[in-house]
Amino acid sequence: MKRLPLLLLLVLCSLLAEKSQAQVTLTGTIVDKENGLVLPYASITNKTTGRRSYSDKGGFYKISAKKGDMVVFGFLGYNPDSLVVSAETGTETREIHLVVESRQLHGVEVTTKYTPYQLDSINRRDQFGYILDNPNKPLAGGSTPVGAGIVFSPFTRYSRKEKQKREFKKIYAKAEKDKYIDSRYTPLFVSRVTSLKGDSLKLFMMENYPDYDTLRMMPTEDLMYWITDKYKAWKKK
Missing domain, CATH: 2.60.40.1120 (Carboxypeptidase-like, regulatory domain)
Incomplete structure (x- = not known):
């Protein structure tokens, strides 16, 4: 009879441990x-x-x-x-x-070390780094060796996740480019150059969205000239 409480205690402990690990x-x-x-x-x-x-x-x-x-x-x-x-x-x-989230960043001011775009980019990199740092692996098919008696590629079971990972990297790269453009081609900046407001400003920006590679090579002064030229042509339409 003295052993019964001990057994009950052990059973209860086991059940509690199982529950905590559920x-x-x-x-x-x-x-x-x-x-x-x-x-x-x-x-x-x-x-x-x-x-x-x-x-x-x-x-x-x-x-x-x-x-x-x-x-x-x-x-x-x-x-x-x-x-x-x-x-x-x-x-x-x-x-x-x-x-x-708001597409346009909160201005183009530069901090002591980073611009708002750079800070946002760093945060995004920290959030999704576990995917971006995962190197691409071979997909099923292609150069995967196939011979007599081989029914499944050793990579077949991983292909679905691998394709998802590669697609995410493409989406991420495009999003980073869009974020960079939006960090420099802001409504406030364009309005100062063109004096446009409201719907006219939105329409102009939508019809004259700059290319990422071009904008990367363009200093702020050249961007002002680019917007001015686009605005002159836009007014003639």
């Missing part, structure tokens, strides 16, 4: 809050465990967690969002709605 599969889709469109290759980070993942081409995501874990969702050009896992076991399904 895994939850957090899953769902990540969408644009305004129009409901899915957001492919968004980042999902379990801040509690450090585990990371990203959504597939259809905006579907899945990540392992436990009750109480904080999970953060991010996508290029959107404000991040987070949630705390509430389920104890099994699957918890949550649809995530992200809001577009």
